[in-house]
Amino acid sequence: MKAAVLHKAGAALSLEDVPVPKIGAGEILIKVKACGVCHTDLHLMAGEWRLPKLPVILGHEVVGEVVEAGHGVGNFQPGDRAGVPWIHSTCGACEYCTSNREPLCPAIVVTGFMVDGGYAEYVKAAASHAVAVPQELAWQDAAPILCAGLTPYRALKISGAAVGETVAVWGVGGLGHYAVQIAKAMGARVVAVDVAKAKLELASRLGADSTVDASQVKPDEALRDLGGAHVVLCLAPAREAILQGFNALRRGGTLVLVGLPPGDFTLPILGSVAKGIRILTSGVGTRQDLREVLALAARGKIKTVAEACRLEDLNDIFDAMRQGKVSGRRVVAFP
Numbered sequence: 001m002k003a004a005v006l007h008k009a010g011a012a013l014s015l016e017d018v019p020v021p022k023i024g025a026g027e028i029l030i031k032v033k034a035c036g037v038c039h040t041d042l043h044l045m046a047g048e049w050r051l052p053k054l055p056v057i058l059g060h061e062v063v064g065e066v067v068e069a070g071h072g073v074g075n076f077q078p079g080d081r082a083g084v085p086w087i088h089s090t091c092g093a094c095e096y097c098t099s100n101r102e103p104l105c106p107a108i109v110v111t112g113f114m115v116d117g118g119y120a121e122y123v124k125a126a127a128s129h130a131v132a133v134p135q136e137l138a139w140q141d142a143a144p145i146l147c148a149g150l151t152p153y154r155a156l157k158i159s160g161a162a163v164g165e166t167v168a169v170w171g172v173g174g175l176g177h178y179a180v181q182i183a184k185a186m187g188a189r190v191v192a193v194d195v196a197k198a199k200l201e202l203a204s205r206l207g208a209d210s211t212v213d214a215s216q217v218k219p220d221e222a223l224r225d226l227g228g229a230h231v232v233l234c235l236a237p238a239r240e241a242i243l244q245g246f247n248a249l250r251r252g253g254t255l256v257l258v259g260l261p262p263g264d265f266t267l268p269i270l271g272s273v274a275k276g277i278r279i280l281t282s283g284v285g286t287r288q289d290l291r292e293v294l295a296l297a298a299r300g301k302i303k304t305v306a307e308a309c310r311l312e313d314l315n316d317i318f319d320a321m322r323q324g325k326v327s328g329r330r331v332v333a334f335p
């Protein structure tokens with residue numbers, strides 16, 4: 001099968017013919033139909049995290065058709081539509097797995113990092129952690145939801161944002177374009193913040209009530225002029241965004257940190273305590289979160305803005321992403 005393979009940190013992906021994976025008990029083999037291109041892959045390719053498996057096929061927003069089900073698989077059969085997210089598998093038994101926090105499982109296995117992912121014609125998955133993909137969704141629209149949609153969905157869910165409250169989405173990239181729509185679907189008043197005009201225009205088209213161009217005005221002041229945010233969802237991988245987002249909060253507000261800028265950050269302790277600020281972090285979501293956000297998309301509440309590409313285009317796309325030139329999502333589509 002054709003696959004884009006990473007051989008070592010810092011290298012480009014190389015397009016190769018590799019064997020189709022062999023499945024074992026509890027696993028399914030999926031003919032990949034689409035795989036979203038995630039910013040996280042840039043961190044992996046750069047070797048910012050130690051790569052446990054090399055060579056490795058990246059890609060953790062995978063959807064496709066089941067072509068084979070291994071012994072003991074009861075929830076999928078050939079012909080079914082399946083999705084494989086960042087979480088390939090977890091132990092299923094620890095305190096995290098049994099309390100709706102499976103991303104924290106110490107035995108987590110990650111797709112497209114610890115095991116091969118979806119930049120390939122076939123991928124194998126643990127049937128226990130693969131998720132059914134609703135018929136209503138085109139492959140290309142479904143794929144990015146598996147990470148770029150799931151991550152802000154979980155973050156907004158744990159933020160506790162209530163109907164009518166102001167949610168500021170800091171950074172309207174792949175995750176942000178979903179975050180705007182999810183917050184809207186939750187009944188929030190949504191303010192989108194970014195430094196790129198095109199991304200703010202996209203946010204408006206997707207239903208943002210207001211936009212703030214952080215390249216033109218001080219975004220925290222602009223938010224305070226709007227009454228302050230009950231929730232700031234910080235998706236931008238920029239350190240200044242964290243303090244700006246913090247300063248944009250109302251009393252009792254919640255800052256949810258998702259984006260990963262390099263280095264550390266500092267926030268004022270007095271301002272946090274005196275104003276009753278909650279600071280949360282959120283990574284990916286659970287299988288159940290994924291089912292919920294896919295259902296939201298199937299009902300037309302969130303739309304994917306994605307452009308199709310081929311495996312051959314991946315290196316160029318990653319170059320463009322490094323320069324911040326990609327708005328919406330790129331999705332590798334397979335014929």
Ligand SMILES: [Zn+2]
Pocket residue numbers: 038039040060086147148
């Ligand atoms: Zn991702």
Ligand SMILES: [Zn+2]
Pocket residue numbers: 090091092093094095096097105106107
């Ligand atoms: Zn576990």
